Amino acid sequence: MPASSLDQVVSLCKRRGFIFPGSAIYGGLANTWDYGPLGAELKNRVKRAWWDAFVRCRQDMAGLDTAILMNPKVWEASGHVSSFADPLVDCKKCKQRFRGDKLLEEKLGVEAVAVLKIDQVQPMLLAENIPCPACGSCAWTEAKRFNLMFKTHQGVIEDEGSLAYLRPETAQGIFVNFKHILETMRPRLPFGIAQIGKAFRNEITPGNFTFRTREFEQMEIEYFVDPSGDKKMHFDEWKAGVWEWYTQLGIAPDRLRVREHAKDELSHYSSRTIDIEYAFPWGWGELFGLADRGDFDLAQHSKHSGEELTYTDPDDPKKKFMPHVIEPSFGCDRTVLTFLLEAYTEETLPDGESRTVMRFHPRLAPVDVAVLPLSKKEHLVAKAEELYKKIVHETPLTVDFDVTGSIGKRYRRQDEIGTPKCVTVDFGTLGEDEKQGDKDTVTIRDRDSLEQVRVSLGGIVDALSAAR
Numbered sequence: 001m002p003a004s005s006l007d008q009v010v011s012l013c014k015r016r017g018f019i020f021p022g023s024a025i026y027g028g029l030a031n032t033w034d035y036g037p038l039g040a041e042l043k044n045r046v047k048r049a050w051w052d053a054f055v056r057c058r059q060d061m062a063g064l065d066t067a068i069l070m071n072p073k074v075w076e077a078s079g080h081v082s083s084f085a086d087p088l089v090d091c092k093k094c095k096q097r098f099r100g101d102k103l104l105e106e107k108l109g110v111e112a113v114a115v116l117k118i119d120q121v122q123p124m125l126l127a128e129n130i131p132c133p134a135c136g137s138c139a140w141t142e143a144k145r146f147n148l149m150f151k152t153h154q155g156v157i158e159d160e161g162s163l164a165y166l167r168p169e170t171a172q173g174i175f176v177n178f179k180h181i182l183e184t185m186r187p188r189l190p191f192g193i194a195q196i197g198k199a200f201r202n203e204i205t206p207g208n209f210t211f212r213t214r215e216f217e218q219m220e221i222e223y224f225v226d227p228s229g230d231k232k233m234h235f236d237e238w239k240a241g242v243w244e245w246y247t248q249l250g251i252a253p254d255r256l257r258v259r260e261h262a263k264d265e266l267s268h269y270s271s272r273t274i275d276i277e278y279a280f281p282w283g284w285g286e287l288f289g290l291a292d293r294g295d296f297d298l299a300q301h302s303k304h305s306g307e308e309l310t311y312t313d314p315d316d317p318k319k320k321f322m323p324h325v326i327e328p329s330f331g332c333d334r335t336v337l338t339f340l341l342e343a344y345t346e347e348t349l350p351d352g353e354s355r356t357v358m359r360f361h362p363r364l365a366p367v368d369v370a371v372l373p374l375s376k377k378e379h380l381v382a383k384a385e386e387l388y389k390k391i392v393h394e395t396p397l398t399v400d401f402d403v404t405g406s407i408g409k410r411y412r413r414q415d416e417i418g419t420p421k422c423v424t425v426d427f428g429t430l431g432e433d434e435k436q437g438d439k440d441t442v443t444i445r446d447r448d449s450l451e452q453v454r455v456s457l458g459g460i461v462d463a464l465s466a467a468r
């Protein structure tokens with residue numbers, strides 16, 4: 001069973017160093033979060049697992065890491081300057097501001113609201129008698145468009161000429177490099193370009209911990225295909241591949257669902273979009289989106305930049321065309337949050353004690369192994385340290401060393417951060433107590449089954465490597 005409430009995970013994250021409120025010593029900054037030592041490791045592992053699956057292990061994929069700041073013309077071409085906006089309404093009584101579409105969605109559903117025009121938002125709020133979440137009155141101003149891009153200025157002069165935006169998506173960094181990729185990598189269709197990076201959206205109603213934040217990380221792919229080929233096949237392959245990635249890393253399939261966007265809900269550039277959603281404690285929420293963007297982006301950038309952004313068939317140089325693009329787009333922070341929620345387990349052990357255990361997939365657990373001397377006796381600690389150094393140097397594993405507290409307490413601590421294996425060095429290891437085990441053997445304890453096996457020091461590296 002995963003966490004039943006978000007609070008359980010928020011509290012564990014703070015207590016154990018996964019995620020802290022941002023700028024906390026100054027009273028915080030709304031909706032900002034900092035990944036602590038274990039959170040940073042977890043997030044890195046999520047990104048590594050993603051890059052391994054979708055870039056490193058595929059011949060048809062290449063990676064990029066593009067700048068956050070881009071020429072503002074990029075955002076004019078992409079449509080973000082003119083239409084990347086939320087419909088905001090003000091409560092006439094308490095003056096608070098809300099997203100009109102979100103207020104309506106709770107009552108009418110996402111599909112019904114997506115088709116509303118901006119001037120229909122206020123009449124609909126009034127007709128449906130939707131109260132202000134802050135004060136309960138039902139007096140709304142007309143909806144106004146509010147652009148979600150963060151503005152800044154590049155250089156020392158703050159004028160229109162120095163205006164820059166923090167990118168609202170990583171995708172455009174890929175499209176503007178399309179030509180470079182063709183020239184340097186000479187890929188054949190179909191091929192994809194991937195990148196992981198920060199994006200920024202000035203959301204009016206962020207929330208639910210790291211689910212919706214104004215600064216967030218994306219893991220995005222643009223997969224270029226021949227428009228005369230089988231686009232549906234590529235689309236379905238990505239859908240299946242992403243589902244498999246999430247479930248293989250431990251997300252229960254019954255807490256995932258695919259939501260197909262209705263025709264009238266689609267963005268202007270997309271002919272088909274699906275989301276993969278997760279059953280968060282507050283309801284279903286988007287984890288991943290897959291969109292058929294056609295040639296919208298390349299055509300726009302070609303028009304606005306004057307550059308020819310076409311692909312030439314290497315087998316038939318007369319065949320020159322603009323590829324279509326299928327876009328698998330992952331929210332990195334909400335993917336990390338999903339793994340946290342899914343891993344969280346409270347259980348009662350056979351001996352009657354209860355424990356909280358994070359059942360992370362071994363590839364994602366921030367600490368792979370903990371080495372624990374049974375007691376604080378000096379020669380025992382020295383032996384354990386020797387083993388710690390051996391594992392660190394002979395494997396790529398992240399190893400924790402803990403001598404503080406009873407062995408039971410230390411096991412609980414490792415359970416709570418999701419360490420898959422604990423290695424205990426005892427007096428048997430030293431040849432001083434046969435009842436604890438043979439000389440030069442140690443105990444490996446499994447986080448989930450609690451099974452303990454005795455392994456020789458010579459075989460420890462193999463045993464731990466195999467477990468992963």
Ligand SMILES: [Zn+2]
Pocket residue numbers: 091092093094095096132133134135136137
């Ligand atoms: Zn109000």
